[in-house]
Amino acid sequence: MAETPKPPAQATIEWPPAGRRRLIGQRISRLDGPAKASGRAKYSYDVNRPGMLHAKLVFSTQARARITAIDTSAAEKMPGVRAIHLILQPGAEVRWVGQEILALAADTEEQARDAARAVKISYEPLPHLVADVPPEQAGTERVQQLREQTEGDPDAGLQQADVIFEGEYGCAVITHCCLEAHGQVAEWNEDNLTVWASTQNVSGLAPQFAQGLQAAGIPVQASQVRVLTPVMGGGFGSKFAADTWGVACAALARKAGRPVKLMLERDHELLAAGSRPSMYARVRVGAKRDGTLTVWHSESWGTGGPSAAGTPNLPYVIGAGRNPVLPKRSRHTAVFTDIGPARAWRAPNHPQMCLITMCALDDLAAKLQMDPLDFFLKNLQYTERPEVYREELLKAADLIGWREKWRPREEALRAKGPVKRGLGLSLHTWGGRGHNSTCQVTIHPDGSVEVAIGSQDLGTGTRTVIGIVAAETLGLPLEAVTVKIGSNEYPPSGASGGSTTVGGVSSSTRDAATNALNQLLAKVAPALGVPAEQLEAREGRIQVKDDPSRNLSWKQACARLGTTPITASGQTQASLISSGVGGVQMAEVAVDVETGIVRVEKMVAVQDCGLIIDLKTAESQCYGAMIMGICYALYEEKIMDQLTGHCLNPDMEFYKLAGIGDIGELVVHMMTGPRYEERGVIGLGEPPVISPGAAISNAVANAIGVRVPYLPLTPDRVLAALEAKGGAV
Amino acid sequence: MAEQPKREKTPRGGGNGLSRRDFLKGTGAAVSAGVLVTEDLLRAQTQRTSPVVGPGPVPVTLRINGQPRQLTVEPRTTLLDALRNHLDLTGAKKVCDRGTCGACTVLLDGRAIYACTMLAIDAARGQEITTIEGLAPQEQLHPVSAAFVEHDAQQCGFCTPGFVMAAVAYLRENPNPTYEQVTHALGGNLCRCGTYMGVRHAVVEAALRGKGGRS
Incomplete structure (x- = not known):
């Protein structure tokens, strides 16, 4: 998420204008699609090396305890066991069920699992807290007030309000649940280490491995660590680090003198490999009779596990603008629990802030007896992008049929039968400026082209975007370019987080390809009898701009390089990228008030992200984010048992994800064309995943006439909310 | 929710994963997993040649x-671990390892x-096992795989081979499915990136082209 201002380039580099783009903005199938859809793509989990051992972890079964003894004597004698590596020593304190204590490697996976079971850990239990409780119930040693902020005059704002609504909202801790578990294969060749890691951070992992191994008494430098991630099976913000299991895997490989594979088992993946913090808030919000907001008050809290997980900025989007300032007072308190650490989860803090804000405003609109669409339109002056949101709200309303379908809450509930329908909406925002990226483009004398970046493709389409930009810049078909990513032997590029990758790699590729092309043009200019500035690369030719009949084919031009290829590098270019998007989503739901089951019937996402490189994968990001949003709105929750300190659903049967039948009809509309494209490239990974929870919760409130305060909107919560209101009808 | 049959949630856990077989049988209704497992066991017993194997590694x-x-x-080694390890x-991925996700x-x-x-x-009694590697010759794409590429029915791609195999099996028995039928039939596979929209389109289009599973 770090903003990366760049020194100004010597000559401002630009994207080709709209009429001159051949590939950028088209719907193009992802380059690694055939390898993935045929099962040939080799993920870290799929790497099998000669003589490879399988490793398993032994992790804490206590939410909080001191380790009094670690007895590996039985495990050491088990068949096939080759090495054991202690991660924690006796005397250490464990802080969550699933915290890694040791790893061991054996000839087969079955043997490793047997040996892990034979390890005996003794604990002295300590008091734990795994329940998601408000600060006043957590005990003073477990809370930390992070921020209290006041803007404008919130007391005057309360007095100006004709209508005030007070409510409580929140969402549970959820996990990342990457389908490819965290982990890696590690192999030593003398003092050099190769790691096939499932990571979002190919260029940044080697120093972490070196540091971790040094601490474990294995001297190795970052320059001796090669990291390979040609494809990876999902990260969502949870795979930036070498992690204890990465270091343990490399240490086991060192001790055993054999390659070792250590991928987390599914339970451990859900217990310890990342979660999204919960967030709850008591909100008081007021408006004038005409719907104009006058004030926001919120008292929020949440848990990121053993440490705080950032301070929310409430209210969200509406009230974030500076002109005018919405009077507000907000306070946030972190609650520390023993549930395992939070990790960045796609748009950190935004889905939670969005839920709290948009639900409170929706409830206020209901109290005002206003259509929320009118209410939100009325208050766009409090956002940073009133015009963008206005356009997106109206587009989304059109696509879902808001004006025809929307009914006030009371009316929806009077509908015949147990199934009630409702509509809800939400707005979101994200930054997404490009990270630091370095790209190297090589043009070979035979005409072949390589583009190398130490980046990674999480499934977002990064590899394809790089290829499109290079091919566009060089005037070549996409197939003429070979994209090389997923290795730290390529030029360094940032970790893939915060929607910063597409800005980084697209602009560094544009820069590198432009630099390489300029060298080629200089080389062939004499043959075409014009200065290099008068040449361009179009449709597989190098031609004179004013007289395309004077040209060389790409192959002929490259042949003039003799035996030496051209290499040129490029870096992230501020002139090609921007930051800050809007986005609107609307949901239509059906709620059965007898069973409490919520079904998403239709969802619309209207999203801007500046200049789109590949429309097909951009739309996929939005569809995927809406589905991920349906998952956390309706199903996902890391359910903790305070008595035992254990997570009750560390598996995929009871940690629910939406299936293909749970998603309804989804509609994506990307904002393109003038006013959007000239902003340059802006990341898209986070924005569309922010609004679904709020939009769906608002739709449910519209359908059943009462707010279900907490996500996920499970049947028991829906029925409880109806019951509290006095029944369904 | 009774009045909306299309919303019936497809069971997919453990034995419930057998819901695909419900389709192969053309019933479309939830069949007790126990019945199917029993059928499998009975068939297995009649085919069994050596009644006891293991506990150590055995040749198969x-x-x-x-x-x-x-x-x-080892007799306890799953077919999945045998294939992969x-x-x-x-191509077949290990994700939940508990019959829930279909990868x-x-x-x-x-x-x-x-x-x-x-x-x-149990898979070594002469049954024909087809993995995704066996769908198409190297350097070629099975039509269902090609439809997945065309409709971007994959992001990280880790669930994709499982979806492709489920779709291939389904289309062999149901060459002309509707979107709703595809949605029900593939309820035994889970995706985290959220590629279901593409999957629906890919499977229906593979069927429309009349190539599904018949390459």
């Missing part, structure tokens, strides 16, 4: 993608099964 021969493959595995056939889907005598819920020794 699996018929995979038309070839007999000999390997030595012993034969380097890694390990392979075909056993043409029927989609979760390879994590079957022991390798």
Whole structure:
């Protein structure tokens, strides 16, 4: 998420204008699609090396305890066991069920699992807290007030309000649940280490491995660590680090003198490999009779596990603008629990802030007896992008049929039968400026082209975007370019987080390809009898701009390089990228008030992200984010048992994800064309995943006439909310 | 929710993963997993040649993608682990390892099964096992795989081979499905990136082209 201002380039580099783009903005199938859809793509989990051992972890079964003894004597004698590596020593304190204590490697996976079971850990239990409780119930040693902020005059704002609504909202801790578990294969060749890691951070992992191994008494430098991630099976913000299991895997490989594979088992993946913090808030919000907001008050809290997980900025989007300032007072308190650490989860803090804000405003609109669409339109002056949101709200309303379908809450509930329908909406925002990226483009004398970046493709389409930009810049078909990513032997590029990758790699590729092309043009200019500035690369030719009949084919031009290829590098270019998007989503739901089951019937996402490189994968990001949003709105929750300190659903049967039948009809509309494209490239990974929870919760409130305060909107919560209101009808 | 049959949630856990077989039987209704498992056991018993194996590693021969493959595995080794750890056939993915997510889907005598819920020794009785590697010759794409590429029915791609195999098995028996039927039939596979929209389109289009599963 770090903003990366760049020194100004010597000559401002630009994207080709709209009429001159051949590939950028088209719907193009992802380059690694055939390898993935045929099962040939080799993920870290799929790497099998000669003589490879399988490793398993032994992790804490206590939410909080001191380790009094670690007895590996039985495990050491088990068949096939080759090495054991202690991660924690006796005397250490464990802080969550699933915290890694040791790893061991054996000839087969079955043997490793047997040996892990034979390890005996003794604990002295300590008091734990795994329940998601408000600060006043957590005990003073477990809370930390992070921020209290006041803007404008919130007391005057309360007095100006004709209508005030007070409510409580929140969402549970959820996990990342990457389908490819965290982990890696590690192999030593003398003092050099190769790691096939499932990571979002190919260029940044080697120093972490070196540091971790040094601490474990294995001297190795970052320059001796090669990291390979040609494809990876999902990260969502949870795979930036070498992690204890990465270091343990490399240490086991060192001790055993054999390659070792250590991928987390599914339970451990859900217990310890990342979660999204919960967030709850008591909100008081007021408006004038005409719907104009006058004030926001919120008292929020949440848990990121053993440490705080950032301070929310409430209210969200509406009230974030500076002109005018919405009077507000907000306070946030972190609650520390023993549930395992939070990790960045796609748009950190935004889905939670969005839920709290948009639900409170929706409830206020209901109290005002206003259509929320009118209410939100009325208050766009409090956002940073009133015009963008206005356009997106109206587009989304059109696509879902808001004006025809929307009914006030009371009316929806009077509908015949147990199934009630409702509509809800939400707005979101994200930054997404490009990270630091370095790209190297090589043009070979035979005409072949390589583009190398130490980046990674999480499934977002990064590899394809790089290829499109290079091919566009060089005037070549996409197939003429070979994209090389997923290795730290390529030029360094940032970790893939915060929607910063597409800005980084697209602009560094544009820069590198432009630099390489300029060298080629200089080389062939004499043959075409014009200065290099008068040449361009179009449709597989190098031609004179004013007289395309004077040209060389790409192959002929490259042949003039003799035996030496051209290499040129490029870096992230501020002139090609921007930051800050809007986005609107609307949901239509059906709620059965007898069973409490919520079904998403239709969802619309209207999203801007500046200049789109590949429309097909951009739309996929939005569809995927809406589905991920349906998952956390309706199903996902890391359910903790305070008595035992254990997570009750560390598996995929009871940690629910939406299936293909749970998603309804989804509609994506990307904002393109003038006013959007000239902003340059802006990341898209986070924005569309922010609004679904709020939009769906608002739709449910519209359908059943009462707010279900907490996500996920499970049947028991829906029925409880109806019951509290006095029944369904 | 009774008045909305299309919203019926597809069971997909453990034995429930057998819901695909419901479709193969053309019932469309939830069939007790226990019944199917019992049928499997009865069939297995009649085919059994050696009543007791193990506990140590035992030699088995699996018929995979038309070839007999000999390997030595412990009796408790799942078909999935045998494929991935012993034969380097890694198209079937290990995700939940509990018959919930479908990422390990392979075909056993043409029927989609979760390879994590079957022991390798139970798959070594002459059944024909088809993994995604056996769908199309190297450098070629099966039409269903090609439709997945065309409709971007994949992001990280880790669930994709399982979806492709489930779709291939389904289309062989149901060459002209509707969107709703595809949605029900593939309820035994889970995706985290959220590629279901593309999957629906890909499977229906593969069927429309009349190529599904018949390459």
